[in-house]
Amino acid sequence: MYTYDFILKNGFLVDYKNAFAKYSDIAIKAGKIVEIASNISLQNVRDVLDLEGQLVVPGIVDPHVHLSTWLGGRTGHRMLARAGVTTALDMSGPGEGVMDIAREYGVGLNVATIEFVRPGYTVESENPSATELTALIKKVLNHGSLGIKLLGGHYPLTPEATRLAIEIAAKEEAYVAFHAGTKATGSNLNGFLEAIELASNNPLHLAHINAYLRGTIKPCLEEVNIALQVLKEHPNITSEAYLSPLNGTSALCEAGLPASMVTRRCLVTGGYEATEAGMEQAILSGWAKVQVERAGEMILVCGEEGVRKWREEGDVGVSFAVNPAEPRYCLATAKDDKNNFVVGSISTDGGGIPRNVIIPMGLNLVEMQALTLQELVQKTSYNPARMLGLENKGVLEAGYDADITVINREQRQAVLTMVQGKLSMYKGYICGSGTNLITTAAGAEYVRSKGLNPVIINYTDTMVYKNAH
């Protein structure tokens, strides 16, 4: 028997909970951190890595990614591990596909999923009844999901059905996240305000706050100030915002027009016609960047190569740089009177969509002294771990899970991603396999039957629940 499985030597450790930033070693045994001290004895250790002063943080937890069949899922696991992410919440399902992909293409990460509520797919119409919503929620909990995702911005429900879904999720103790927008409003400031209204006092994870504040209703900084004020007044809303300028939507055109309303608006924003011809021009010029799989990851291409891919495949993902800088900056840094962050976590909306930029963009904020390193750890690990009820993650301390990210600050990238004491990625190479699927007691059996390792959480431990009670 080894005393320790692993020692990470000579790292520069930063922790939010214990408020330290110091050079130290970390000893790991059976998936847990067992000691943090300088010069831990190397006798009787299975593996040792000298980190030569590189930055060591609790494993990055990304509370908004996509790992489904239709959003780059099988590439997403690798992309997350290479971006230093140890735990992620898939924000749309379908759970079945997310779990199949997680088993086949997993690289050892912790993943949770929530099921989309989409007319024609998981519910019959845009106005599902309480009975139908209750049945759906019960079913998805038994199938390993943490709850539901309302895709308002893309596939809206009526306001009444949206309100009902949030209320029933609370009653059934299911996680509920919402991309704002209903049949009455869009994915903008008005949709955001409507979402707050519809949530009433119920728990709600309101997704990617920055995406509603692109300046389409009022100047974007005015929109940001309104949103921050409203969030401060509504503690039942748990939120995240991402830092990439890029969005992610579909390039599919039907009868000469982009099928997605989001895509049409993006073309107009860039000065292009909202037509198939406009799309071609936008790809050629680089305003529209087409998502293409290469060497196991999604990358963005434009110009003639982009047009060729789009013509070949039709329904390809596409990204536009439509997120202005000011809302991204303000939402990442804004605090309330008690010095708490108004938006608790930094996310990416990445995974299979190539914008997993927590490390480079987070370090930008640190370098301009907009966040301290400890605050970056709080917003990218401690808080999002608690969003998901993972009380034993997000902290560098003996007894906590050995989920660890090592960052090369000069290269601005992750060099090591470790999950429960096992390497998932080292120096760009993927070394992990399988997936730990975060689920509730109701879904554990199903998760096992899918060939995945269940990590069981309690809904009432999630920040989404706690913030509302």
Ligand SMILES: [Zn+2]
């Ligand atoms: Zn998303």
